[in-house]
Each structure stands twice: as C-alpha cells, then as structure tokens.
Amino acid sequence: MESDRSNQLQEFVILFSTQLYENIKSFKFRFIIYLGNIGSIWRR
DSSP, X not given: OHHHHHHHHHHHHHHHXXXXXXXXXXXXXXXXXXXXXXXXXXXX
C-alpha cells in the first residue's frame, strides 16, 4: 500500500516537472521574441 502511494507521488512529480520545464521553455522563447521586438523598435 505504501509503495503504491510513493509511486503515485513520483509520477506526479515527474509530470509536474515536465510541465514546468515546457512552460519555462515556451516563456523563454516568447521573452526572446519580445526582446527582439523591443530591439527593432529601439533601432528605428
């Protein structure tokens, strides 16, 4: 019974960290695009 609970927890942690990683990746990507847009406005 106890090992079943820890397995569930482990799966949750893996899923959560994967989601977090994807979110950070897409956020970083958008942030770079955002900075690029500011840079092109600034140079004009």
